Amino acid sequence: MTGFFSWLAGRRQATGAEAAGRAQAGALMATVQATLDDQRRARAVDHRRQIYVQFLEVAEELLLTVPSSGGEEVFTSLAPRLATARGAIEIEGPREVARAAKEYMNGLLVGGRTRHCFGEQGPQRVADLRLAYLAVMRRALNEA
Numbered sequence: 001m002t003g004f005f006s007w008l009a010g011r012r013q014a015t016g017a018e019a020a021g022r023a024q025a026g027a028l029m030a031t032v033q034a035t036l037d038d039q040r041r042a043r044a045v046d047h048r049r050q051i052y053v054q055f056l057e058v059a060e061e062l063l064l065t066v067p068s069s070g071g072e073e074v075f076t077s078l079a080p081r082l083a084t085a086r087g088a089i090e091i092e093g094p095r096e097v098a099r100a101a102k103e104y105m106n107g108l109l110v111g112g113r114t115r116h117c118f119g120e121q122g123p124q125r126v127a128d129l130r131l132a133y134l135a136v137m138r139r140a141l142n143e144a
Helices: 002-069 072-092 095-114 122-143
Strands: none
Touching: 002 072, 002 095, 002 122, 072 095, 095 122
């Protein structure tokens, strides 16, 4: 009879050890998955940041070169690059960043086309659009 109880106790101990091992493996898998999710999220944020910065770089180039050069050639070469960069923002989102980028681009392109220091909108309007884009962009990156 004592052998039976020893066997039963051993069996319970083995079942408990198996359950503990499964729980430990599950916790390890959850930790690994959380780490992978964090890395994936960080890569996505970095990708968005690169797209936002590409748009900003072309916008800054347009902002700095067109009024000083007054050249239609410069405007003609930068406007399509700006539109392409904004299209990438449309794809990446979020909607608020895409909207701010579109407004900033429109302010630059309308003003740049007139070649009079950003036209009727004036340089302050373009500066305000730039700051609005930057604020929405930063908010989107911080919330991601």
